[in-house]
Amino acid sequence: xxxxxxxxxxxxxxxxATPVYANDAHHQVVDNQKSYSAKGEVVTVDSAxxxxxxxxxxxxxxxxxxxxxxxxxxxxxxxxxxxxxxxxEFEFAKVDGGSPLITKIKPLK
Ligand SMILES: [Cu+2]
Numbered sequence: 001x002x003x004x005x006x007x008x009x010x011x012x013x014x015x016x017a018t019p020v021y022a023n024d025a026h027h028q029v030v031d032n033q034k035s036y037s038a039k040g041e042v043v044t045v046d047s048a049x050x051x052x053x054x055x056x057x058x059x060x061x062x063x064x065x066x067x068x069x070x071x072x073x074x075x076x077x078x079x080x081x082x083x084x085x086x087x088x089e090f091e092f093a094k095v096d097g098g099s100p101l102i103t104k105i106k107p108l109k
Contacts, residue, residue, distance in 0.1 A: 036061050036100075037091045039108065042082050043068055050076040052102065054090070062094070073102040082107055 040056030
């Protein structure tokens with residue numbers, strides 16, 4: 001439950017807060033950025049806000065259980081190829097302490 005809450009917090013904070021790394025040139029920010037891949041199902045696509053709600057599988061590298069949550073996408077055009085109900089695979093980058101940001105997403109065929 002604790003992990004679930006942390007992950008939900010990240011999802012909420014990604015909507016409410018602007019990441020601070022744009023203004024922070026400290027090299028650790030870059031060093032700590034990692035990329036993760038996962039699979040899931042599209043629940044909601046919000047192109048206007050560059051967000052997608054995914055019911056994702058467990059992400060063991062982050063010790064996240066499977067859950068439904070919003071992700072920001074790096075570019076809203078990434079959402080052109082997916083729609084509600086699609087099974088997808090996606091990649092996201094995550095800076096320590098920051099919000100996950102999807103860099104790739106595509107339907108599983
Ligand atoms: Cu999650």
